[in-house]
Amino acid sequence: MLSIALQSFLLIPLLFFGSLGLGNSLSLSTSARWVVDMASGRRVKLSCVNWVAHMQPMVAEGLDKKPLQDIASKVASLGFNCVRLTWATYMFTRTQPVKFTVAQSLNSLGLGEAAIGIVSNNPSLFNLTLLQAYDAVVDQLGTNGLMVVLDNHVSRPQWCCGDNDGNGFFGDTYFDPEEWLQGLDIVAKRFSGKSQVVGMSIRNELRGPRQSETDWYRYIRRGVKKIHKANPNVLVIVSGLNYDTELSFLKGTPLGVNLDNKLVYEAHWYSFSEGNRLVWKTQPPGQVCADAIRRLEDRAGFVMEGDNPVPMFISEFGVDQTGENPADNRFLSCFLAFAVERDMDWAMWALQGSYYLRNGQAGFEETYGVLDGNWDQTRNPKFQERFRLLQEIIQDPRSDTPTYHIIFHPLSGLCVRVNENNSVEASDCRDRSHWSYEGGQAPIRLLGTGLCLGVTGDGLPVTLSSTCSSEQSNWSIVSSSKLHVAAKDVEGRALCLEINSSNSSTILTSKCVCSIDDNNCDENLETKWFKLIPTNLKLN
Numbered sequence: 435m436l437s438i439a440l441q442s443f444l445l446i447p448l449l450f451f452g453s454l455g456l457g458n459s460l461s462l463s464t465s466a467r468w469v470v471d472m473a474s475g476r477r478v479k480l481s482c483v484n485w486v487a488h489m490q491p492m493v494a495e496g497l498d499k500k501p502l503q504d505i506a507s508k509v510a511s512l513g514f515n516c517v518r519l520t521w522a523t524y525m526f527t528r529t530q531p532v533k534f535t536v537a538q539s540l541n542s543l544g545l546g547e548a549a550i551g552i553v554s555n556n557p558s559l560f561n562l563t564l565l566q567a568y569d570a571v572v573d574q575l576g577t578n579g580l581m582v583v584l585d586n587h588v589s590r591p592q593w594c595c596g597d598n599d600g601n602g603f604f605g606d607t608y609f610d611p612e613e614w615l616q617g618l619d620i621v622a623k624r625f626s627g628k629s630q631v632v633g634m635s636i637r638n639e640l641r642g643p644r645q646s647e648t649d650w651y652r653y654i655r656r657g658v659k660k661i662h663k664a665n666p667n668v669l670v671i672v673s674g675l676n677y678d679t680e681l682s683f684l685k686g687t688p689l690g691v692n693l694d695n696k697l698v699y700e701a702h703w704y705s706f707s708e709g710n711r712l713v714w715k716t717q718p719p720g721q722v723c724a725d726a727i728r729r730l731e732d733r734a735g736f737v738m739e740g741d742n743p744v745p746m747f748i749s750e751f752g753v754d755q756t757g758e759n760p761a762d763n764r765f766l767s768c769f770l771a772f773a774v775e776r777d778m779d780w781a782m783w784a785l786q787g788s789y790y791l792r793n794g795q796a797g798f799e800e801t802y803g804v805l806d807g808n809w810d811q812t813r814n815p816k817f818q819e820r821f822r823l824l825q826e827i828i829q830d831p832r833s834d835t836p837t838y839h840i841i842f843h844p845l846s847g848l849c850v851r852v853n854e855n856n857s858v859e860a861s862d863c864r865d866r867s868h869w870s871y872e873g874g875q876a877p878i879r880l881l882g883t884g885l886c887l888g889v890t891g892d893g894l895p896v897t898l899s900s901t902c903s904s905e906q907s908n909w910s911i912v913s914s915s916k917l918h919v920a921a922k923d924v925e926g927r928a929l930c931l932e933i934n935s936s937n938s939s940t941i942l943t944s945k946c947v948c949s950i951d952d953n954n955c956d957e958n959l960e961t962k963w964f965k966l967i968p969t970n971l972k973l974n
């Protein structure tokens with residue numbers, strides 16, 4: 435059940451990257467737990483960002499700040515290959531929004547400044563209808579080589595989500611199931627000719643006192659069939675209960691609808707998803723992370739396993755991009771460790787640095803926004819390096835031969851490499867070295883050489899050594915969170931890999947403080963979090 439703390443968070447906001455050569459006939463489908471390009475069978479990893487267009491004005495945010503083509507090219511240049519673009523049912527089903535122009539919508543809400551901004555940045559959109567403006571956004575994203583997932587976010591346009599906002603579950607004040615089905619049908623048909631539209635999210639964050647499994651099956655089964663019939667090319671992306679965190683009921687009763695390999699499930703994950711964001715700040719972080727991942731796997735990730743695996747799209751995750759929230763910072767390191775290792779499809783919350791209108795405030799700033807309030811720069815200057823590996827395909831479903839290991843440091847987003855001087859350093863993951871590691875207690879070797887990582891001492895740089903049989907080069911994954919990599923120094927003390935300061939690229943080893951039993955340790959150890967990730971990517 436959701437706690438009060440969660441609800442209050444949700445009332446305030448509710449709330450999370452290669453590039454794809456987009457041919458004319460892109461159509462995705464699923465192969466076991468992977469999303470693949472239907473024509474070639476090659477994996478396509480959804481690395482998306484959420485872009486909001488479901489708020490009261492029903493206009494994609496930010497068009498008052500920058501020209502549409504600039505925003506779309508910014509999204510692509512940040513390494514995203516896709517946008518989860520939200521929409522409100524009413525925009526397509528109700529007479530007034532259908533006829534409204536962008537100008538009328540903004541003026542009706544008293545948003546004069548936003549109107550002036552759109553006239554200056556996007557004059558050609560100003561007198562379009564809301565639907566035409568939405569089409570223009572979808573078209574521009576396609577022009578920039580980006581895929582689009584259309585997400586039915588709410589029925590009545592407004593900020594999402596609260597337990598009692600009338601938009602939470604089938605039968606709530608604004609959420610008429612028949613109107614929702616009609617909306618899905620209209621949207622599926624309207625965009626069926628646009629190959630960049632690769633998926634439709636059926637409904638965001640079902641929730642509230644009315645939610646029930648019975649009604650979930652009843653309406654979701656109708657919804658998925660509706661979309662699939664109207665546009666058999668799109669992925670149909672299905673969310674669960676409790677704000678898109680709960681699908682475990684599927685273990686007992688499968689959805690049981692054949693969508694010809696178009697079914698994908700989605701889940702959301704935030705630091706506050708379980709109602710208590712503070713645990714991320716106050717409890718031992720390794721343990722909090724391990725527990726949270728276990729619950730996520732149990733409630734949602736399990737769909738990727740078993741006899742009938744289905745892809746799991748983490749369609750929202752996000753953090754305060756200012757870096758000022760310690761709980762979010764830890765959550766993000768944990769999320770990256772998980773999502774990179776599992777090579778998830780994902781969509782970050784969110785692109786928008788500001789809203790035309792939120793909480794009654796014009797120009798409301800979004801601290802979760804990848805972009806700043808002026809839609810100029812990333813809010814977090816380290817944004818690209820932090821998310822680089824997450825944006826990459828790490829597992830190739832067509833290859834079952836492991837090739838090498840990546841050593842990933844989620845706090846920085848960097849990978850371990852050996853530089854020209856044979857020093858071991860943290861670097862942009864595109865320049866990573868290839869490692870081999872057999873697991874258990876074993877050397878971590880630089881692939882294709884006789885060299886391996888070696889401990890020199892507490893607080894000293896890790897070295898590349900040719901004596902790979904000593905204790906000092908015998909590494910194991912320690913701690914219950916499996917986030918620490920340790921070997922022993924000459925005195926037999928366990929030392930762990932560490933990047934000591936975020937400004938430094940040097941990789942050290944230092945005492946494995948509380949990594950052996952991190953149940954009772956609340957020291958911040960993210961500097962010591964590393965993941966040894968096996969990949970089956972071809973070596974070039």
Ligand SMILES: *[C@@H]1O[C@H](CO)[C@@H](O)[C@H](O)[C@H]1NC(C)=O
Binds near residue numbers: 553557558560561
């Ligand atoms: C919008 O339409 C009005 C009325 O026809 C016109 O006066 C105005 O110049 C148009 N604005 C833009 C930005 O095209």
